[in-house]
Amino acid sequence: MGAGPYGLSVAAHALEAGLDARVFGRPMQSWEWHMPRGMLLKSEPDASHLGDPDRRYGLDAFRRYSYGEPVPVETFVAYGKWFRAQTVKDALDESTVTSVGTEGGLFTVSLSSGACVLARTVVLALGFLPFAHRPDALAELPSEVSSHSSDHHDLSAFAGKHVAVVGAGQSALETATLLVEAGAKPRIVARTRELAWNDTPNDRRSVISRALAPRSGLGSGWPSYVWSELPGSVRYLPKAARRRIVRTTLGPAGSWWLKERFDGAVPVTLGVRLEGADHRGAVRLHLTNGRGNVQTLETEHVIAATGYQVDVGKIDILDQNLRRGIRSAGPTPRLSRTFETPMPGLYVVGLAAAATFGPAMRFVHGCDFAARRVTRGLVNQVRKSA
Template structure:
């Protein structure tokens, strides 16, 4: 029996995939979303982690805005949200806004056959779709420094590889990085019984200020709040991602790189200071594996030193690269035009392959830093749904009334 062709296949069931599914279903499209809901949040973030994003910037998006985080989790101003709570919220959102449209089979490959997108599932099922949206999150883009390339995976991992800090109890661990992921990973490891050091190129660790709930009128004018933090630039990047796309590529790259740069949350600092050893202004030059791991370092004066450790964790962020979207078959991946390593996207998040869209972190080089965070879900879901409706149904006042 021939498998029915669906309108929209959404690959990935994290915040962006679930939000897009909620909007597309409300618009009357035939949608299936594939993947384990909130998988990366449940399995690739350390137990005990707290979200750096404020609760008011952590809502998934549904057209009527009935299923925001505040409808699931009551919080006081400035209270960080535990990752376990956020993952549970995503699953709660799924049951209410997406329902039976989600299939937990993973997609192993996406190709093009006879003008349709062809999805192959782990279940062995083949699903044809008129359009496809990849909401792959951050996992495909985990960045590991080249200086760690000589180490085998059993002694060198990325921060996204770990769920249980307690697995390192009693071991010597070196964390590379200076951002929230590095600082919180190191803290959780130390609190779980590991001996932990941070290696960072920066000469000083940055820490975010304690948020003030009540501010003067002048303070609010000088530095208004936004989902990306305080200040007029942050307001612009969070509220106008569509405008960011029209900036020169070099400007977009600078904005994405510098907005919300490496810094730790205010609520983490005391815990970190009492638990973690720090080596600042230190560059990791090379690493070798013998009985353990030996790291070759260079300080700000150019002096070389070595550190022996049992395990290295690279908390060095994520870099979007079309070549790393391994779920796309090689011919389809090669057809996705890019600027450098980043995909070229239209105003509707569409790649150079008609009907193929990318949302979430993969869209950050085009639409700016909001796409690095949950706060970008609403804009992406609305914009992509509008394009899908126009493509699949034609302009329709009925179909687009909630978009």
């Protein structure tokens, strides 16, 4: 379920393994319609490959980019669709999955077309959209004046308007920059006292520098290397350690190539906490600083660029029994080494698997690892029931 990077990668591996696999969803839909036009990928080109068994259809096979050269989201979408044409082909059904239940030891998958498919196994590759996080302080605002960054593709609708963008990560900083370039009047509102920016990539480092801080799909340094290249090892860490790793690895920061466009173009209100908001003609954000002083910021619209928080309860296509069955002690799913949930035959990949396999699952870079592990589990499932 899902035809984004993870869903297509799992399907490519499963089909190559000889499994009777079907993919449901429009290819790259979230990336095409829920990312702002003109966005550039934060991940390096060599960390933006989808996964196929023989590694023949990476991004560099579609278009080659040099190290440090940002990839436009439009190019990445076109690459994903090309990858699908090379690997998944006729196994894709663009129908939307409306519900998943169980019947007689099989999964029942209901589609927007009205059809119902019976499946021995199901892989949830739902991406990030179901888990968009909006601060509680904005809960009372109507949707016409409050939204999440993932709600927008064409920012030109905000031309001439004052827009508050809540957040200090790449999504917030790039959204604000693109708003300026679309003719809007944005302002960043964030708790941090100072914005962070990633270093400019350097591909000519000394041998000693490379040894002390090896480069990986999640950046430079040994911790990033381990989380990036050995995500299977993360699963064996204590739950508290895994939670901390996911929360702190690659914290809020803007890409180096964005800073020049942002500085001097976007005003900022930093070191404040959003306590509440109301809508009386204009949107009023109620903020407090570190000294407890209260201030009110008026704007016409507020965009929460506040990331994503996984909660199994938000996977509303699953029936209640399945949701209850895959939930662990907290809101994230408990997964085996092959990404299988406690409900036999039901697998979860992508962002929803980050609590088990670490921060690589938040990025495209984790696609290949997840696809290989899941396919191993799917093949074993078939052998058991044969």
